[in-house]
Amino acid sequence: MALPAVLESEWTKIRTVASTSWTLAIAFLATVGFSTGLSALINASFDSMKPEEKATFDPTLLSFTGMQFGQLAMIVFGVLVVSTEYSSGMIRTSLAAVPRRGSFLLGKLTVATALALVVGLLTSFVSFFLVQAILGDRASGIGEEHVLRAVVGAGLYMALLALFSMGVAAMLRSSVASISVLIPFFLIVSNLLSGFESTRKYGQYLPDKAGSKIMQIVPDAMGSPETPYGPYGGLGIMLLWVAASVLGGYLVLKNRDA
Secondary structure (H helix, E strand, O other): HHHHHHHHHHHHHHHHHHHHHHHHHHHHHHHHHHHHHHHHHHHHHHOOOOOHHHHOHHHHHOOOHHHHHHHHHHHHHHHHHHHHHHHOOHHHHHHHHHHHHHHHHHHHHHHHHHHHHHHHHHHHHHHHHHHHHHHHHHHOOOOOHHHHHHHHHHHHHHHHHHHHHHHHHHHOOOOHHHHHHHHHHHHHHHHHHHHOOOOHHOOOHHHHHHHHHHHHOOEEEEEEEEOOOHHHHHEEEEEEEEHHHHHHHHHHHHHHOO
């Protein structure tokens, strides 16, 4: 089957499965909802903040404070896109229709990542403009230096997170196993390693910590620790994680029976 036909097939699969649509909707609502709510609280208590907190206040980064909740739904989306076919047994039919496993995986990842990117960008722009409206005089404009980079980067971060999750799901071939690994990894392990001085030098190179640097405008904003890399360096580190995940998923798909 030619690649355009594979892409069309994968698009049909994704849009006809309710769970994938719901997870994308939750990613949008959770990010926007928590970002606006937390921003309203911070804006209301701004005058009582410590001087060092005011000095590193980053209104752009504040727009994405809900990302830590929305990204969990994006992880689940990435897992379901790949693992649903294994749990239903449809993977055998899919591979029979597309014997070239590289083309099959490429089509699936391309369609799902493009969809995640569209939702991610929609989420980041909506969240940014709503939060800036809440902040009033403390707001940043989309035309200010580095702001557009941060907003676009936030959407790209969500898409890369979904792609990373797809690679892991292709390796583990199970929704339960993939979610059981990924959610604790991002929710617990990453925060624990980044939360202590002795382990922070390792935690800062995890995909979420490095990738989220692209959303930051002010150095050391909102108590974030100093890192040896900048926004684009952090995005590069995340891309390496994603590449390793996708490569691992391809090798498992290529060398193991469905």
